[in-house]
Amino acid sequence: MSVSPPSASASASVAPASTRSTAPTAAELLDFVRRSAADSSLIASLPLDPEGRTWVRLEGPGGSEAWLIGWPPGTGTGWHDHAESVGAFLTAAGTLKENSLAVRLPTDGWKTLELSEDVDRKRELKVGEGRAFGRNHVHEVLNESTTEHAISVHAYYPPLPRIRRYSRTGEVLRLESVERPEDWQ
Template identity: 85%
Template sequence: MPSRTPSVPVAPDAAPPTQADLLDFVRRTAADRDLVASLPLDPEGRTWVRLDGPGGSEAWLIGWPPGTGTGWHDHADSVGAFLTASGQLTENSLATRLPTDGWKTLELSEDVDRERALGPGTGRAFGVHHVHEVLNPSPTEHAVSVHAYYPPLPRIRRYSRTGQVLRLEAVERPEDWQ
């Protein structure tokens, strides 16, 4: 079983981790070659191990088989960061702020799409309501990444997309992941 990254104790009155803190954590964690190599990789589906993130954040080490991805989603009210530890990932995101609640279908403007290639050691931080999908584009190689979120994920909203139409499909909560 992979080891967990040790967390730093946080005083009750300490400030919550920022996006920069989370990005620093995922960088340091991805540099731990032994931890990254300890993740069991499955040829069929993603694998993951929960880590101890900074300041009470939720963190994960995730293995991505060739050709897998997350689908379009956001992390609701959490800020986050992720970084590719090995392999290659692609992030497709929307450069627009969506309404937080009360909609099922949105027509997106033509200029909102962003694509980032994230090779080893490359990552990013993001704010609340960041809509994206993460993919391993390789037909043959696994990828491994480190992710951190604060506050711990209260919900994930899943979307489908056809052309410029984004549709809210489901809202998942932690109890749905048990």
Template identity: 90%
Template sequence: MSVSAPPSTAPATASSAAPTAAELLDFVRRSAADRELIASLPLDPEGRTWVRLAGPGGSEAWLIGWPPGSGTGWHDHAESIGAFLTAAGTLRENSLAVRLPTDGWKTLELSEDVDRERELTRGEGRAFGRNHVHEVLNESTAEHAISVHAYYPPLPRIRRYSRTGEVLRLESVERPEDWQ
């Protein structure tokens, strides 16, 4: 379920240059601290909800509601850098500490030491670079989570993966028209 809303009231960066990952993290931190903005997100017990926000410096930003037991599945944000921060509840991020080839492959065997796991409670977040492969989960059985995300440049595509043990398989490539 998506919902349209006015742009975020969080201040944008003053620079007209492309925002850095640190600036995106600062934006999501300020946006997540806006209790009125967070409370404005309608929550659905069946699926994720989202509202598009006006991100800094032409970035793409989203406020996302996560019902209990929901998640993204393994994916990356292609050439975009990004940041996200938990505004309510707890999210888990599983990620890969490895640089993957950007194109021309369908299946990769990962080494045993590439998995990273983070638990992000209210006020905790992270920035990430290009081609960052991860999944985000709300593992709670009873509580919604809410997070703020920002990407620059605006997402040109999202690559979705499946994972069985140490094997990562490219399943699909989505473009903006697929999720807006």
């Protein structure tokens, strides 16, 4: 299964909160994903595939990158961050689990880090639950259900400049790759 960001091949539009020229905050992105997730016709429009994640690009507020994503049972993203982007996501159907690290990692110049024992955070996000996050937020998102699809709405600003992917063994986090938008085309 590919864990790359969705491609921009499909498109839908959710009206932005405003047409102002300032960058949206993480709180405004959370408001956007909350409104989008409440749009039952938008959620119903997402085609679901039992084998892999599906997605539709949305028009996010203030030039943000936004996605509606379908998660088949047992799928996930793997550990990653969104580099310099702030973001938000919210569960629109099903339940998602987020594992995250409550630590600020160095942004560049390392391949392996040993984490302290108290940095792990776990959240179960049911329908209508989500969160906003800041730059360099390291997490993984999972649909742990064995029978039910989950659907979520995500927004990032600035549009994703890169994604760093990690592997984790116990308390050791290893940088595996850095992807840029041109890698996702």
